[in-house]
Amino acid sequence: xxxxxxxxxxxxxxxLLEAWRTNNRITxxxxxxxxxxxMACSLSTRGxxxxxxxxxxxxxxxxxxxxxxxKRLAQGMVKFQSKExxxxxxxxxxxxxxxKAVEEFLALVHAGEKGARGFRKGIFTTLAYFVAHxxxxxxxxxxxxxxCGCAPSQESRYAIWDWDSI
Numbered sequence: 001x002x003x004x005x006x007x008x009x010x011x012x013x014x015x016l017l018e019a020w021r022t023n024n025r026i027t028x029x030x031x032x033x034x035x036x037x038x039m040a041c042s043l044s045t046r047g048x049x050x051x052x053x054x055x056x057x058x059x060x061x062x063x064x065x066x067x068x069x070x071k072r073l074a075q076g077m078v079k080f081q082s083k084e085x086x087x088x089x090x091x092x093x094x095x096x097x098x099x100k101a102v103e104e105f106l107a108l109v110h111a112g113e114k115g116a117r118g119f120r121k122g123i124f125t126t127l128a129y130f131v132a133h134x135x136x137x138x139x140x141x142x143x144x145x146x147x148c149g150c151a152p153s154q155e156s157r158y159a160i161w162d163w164d165s166i
Contacts, residue, residue: 016123030152037150056080077098
């Protein structure tokens with residue numbers, strides 16, 4: 001491969017991985033800015049997920065995809081029970097670990113490694129799925145917090161959109 005093409009490929013790989021890292025940092029940043037009371041908030045009247053369980057759901061979906069798409073990377077990952085309400089420290093620890101595993105998974109898919117299977121439509125669709133799923137839930141979390149009177153500061157709500165700084 002010519003050096004220029006290699007450099008472009010390496011830059012593209014690093015940009016892809018940095019997009020995932022930024023997404024993960026935003027999730028962790030948001031957890032830090034939610035009060036304990038906020039973590040228990042829910043708009044459900046029938047036992048749906050509270051804020052903590054929505055974050056647990058993000059973890060579980062990451063682990064599920066890793067188990068399906070890169071089995072060895074899912075080994076040892078924390079999976080929360082459906083009604084379990086983990087505290088912020090456990091959520092952050094689990095999401096940090098799975099965030100690194102998803103990063104490794106994306107790097108393996110980008111490299112075309114056996115044992116790492118992205119979505120059929122390619123690596124960017126794979127990344128887009130993970131980011132879209134987590135962004136959807138972050139939006140749901142923020143709406144829940146606002147409706148329950150526990151919204152993070154306006155500064156924090158704006159900061160999650162500053163991908164150049166976070």
